[in-house]
Amino acid sequence: MLLLTTTRDALLAPLQSVAGIVEKRHTLPILSNVLIEKHGDQLTLLATDIEIQIRTTTGGHIGGEDTSITVAAKKLQDILRALPSEGEVVVTLDDKRLTVKAGRSRFALQTLPAADYPRMNLPDGDATRFSISQKSFKRQLAQVAYAMAQQDIRYYLNGLLLIADGKELRMVATDGHRLAFASSPLEAEVPRTEVILPRKTVMELARQLADSEDPLEVVLAGNQVVFRFGPIELVSKLIDGKFPDYERVIPQNHQKLLTFERTPLLATLSRVAILTNDKFRGVRLVLGDGTLKIASTNAEQEEAQEELEVDYHGDPLDIGFNVTYLLDVLTNTHEDQIEWRFNDGNSSALVTLPGNDRFKYVVMPMRI
């Protein structure tokens, strides 16, 4: 029976947005499939890797019968990609085989029944909902996402803490050595809700969200979170754990303040980073009256040193950092001026943006 008649791109675009999460090897064979649902003129594609589920709905597919079926996502994507972009694509379903016809090509694919596909139950009942622009959410994600841990045994660090509280949305990520915090205002007031988004969800959101003012609707409910934007609905499971108390980590009364231009410091640090020890990546910062000396040595006794003129007139300070953590924050913020606060050589440093308490980055020093 006829499923739909369409163009290549009208089918490929939504397929590509869901198929990104399909894993090649999985214990459940059906998860390499994508669920195709045709209802009226609506075509819904759904894929999941058990942790995340992405669904897109596109309209305007007139003709064809209502049905639902699953078919190998990767193969369908490869076929569509290899077809010429002009011309008609006809998809039919006969005797449990999905046939894709375009021009003189014909492909018959195996299917599995839609009822066997493990869809996530959408949360119902109590939920915290809010809406925010895609651009703002994406920017906020980028401000903290790099600080997430990767495959840490403390599994709750392999994710991003999302807190909706009153008229504020906060995000926190840490790997135990540095912590990034960002907040943004919300239009409507919401009850305080905390969730930890898995790393994969954060990466997928960063990939899929657009740099536009279009709204992103977020629903935080029990053990799931739903993101709706454009034609896409992304449902994710949450990390089941207790995130460390980030407020205690952010230092309050650091006296020594250093204000600097972001780009020159970034350039200096990346130069000095060349001769750091591969394993520890330590750089030494010596702050004196009006100067900042940055130095590094490696295991082969090679040395790099550079001096910057800075606007600083406090006590001298000698402190070491992992240069990766400094480069991360400098590459992921976009303001020209950055403030850096210290206490002494053994306590953490705080990076903020001038006149703005919506971004904070805490980095622990290292002994060199």
Place this chain on the structure above:
Amino acid sequence: MIHPWLADTWQRLVGLGGRLPHALLFVGPEGLGKRDLADTLAARLLCSAPAVDGHACGHCVPCQLRLSGNHPDLLPIVPEADAAPESEGGEGGEGGEGGSGKKKSSQIRIEQIRDLQETLSVTGHQSSRRVIVVDPAEAMNAFTANALLKLLEEPPEGCIFLLVSSAPRRLLPTIRSRCQQWSFSRPADDVVAQWLLGPDAPPADLLALTGGMPLAAQRLAKSGSDALLRRFVKDIAALPAGDPLKLAGQWESWLKSKEALAAGFGMPQLVEWIQRWVTDLASLRLGGRVRFFPGEDGVIAALAQRTSVAAVTNCYNELARIRRVVQHPLNARLMLEDMLLRYARAVTGTRR
């Protein structure tokens, strides 16, 4: 499915209701249906509306997913070798063709537990209830078991672990102590007698051979092992008059023959049969009764007449030692010759 001899246990498990502990260890000899019990319990735990008798309904969404093998919250942890047949059926590219490739591991690898940890760190799919079935639990080596231990000690919310083992003494004591143990023993004769009347029941001699383990016997009957058993009995009964080295040669080619391969009959099983045969011999010699080969008690009695207690118990001990290395890739011919010579020495009382 619950076998009749497990019905009482099932009632007790169902009766526990919400007081079910987070980790259960089913312990008992192989071929009793422990895994079936674990699977049935897992189905009940995942079903959204279990029936009055405690079984899963089979119609609700979770049941449907489970029956099609796609329930994300049912996490079986089994050795690669046991899971192989299913994954090869799904045509997914590289995996399927490599039939002649590396031998599948018969151990539960630590990566499986690490993946499990990762899976369990996020919330559940249908609800927070997740069921992990580990079978056989003794297939975990010390490292794997310690990784699982971490999960057993601090189980994520809603997780229930069902461990199945037929050799619980090979488990780490720390694993055992963190599970509630449910032991099973040989089912009562009258229950099994009732079951034997039913359809596809195995013949009585196979049941005896497996020591009264109904499912093990059924498996043997299904794989067509009764013909193999007849040949085994014929050969071994005739051995005192024959040449053990010649028989070892015959058995070596027998193990490689088509019917043996089709029945999954290999060295481990053959050694087990010889061991059971000698057990019967020793038991009869010591004034006991024939347990594994009741049909052959005449032959065994005649052999027992010719042996001494010392010779037959000695032979038994030697076989037990051989059995320990039966999984090792040793030369089959030498192993068979060794066993048969020892056996011949015991039953003929001569040095050869």
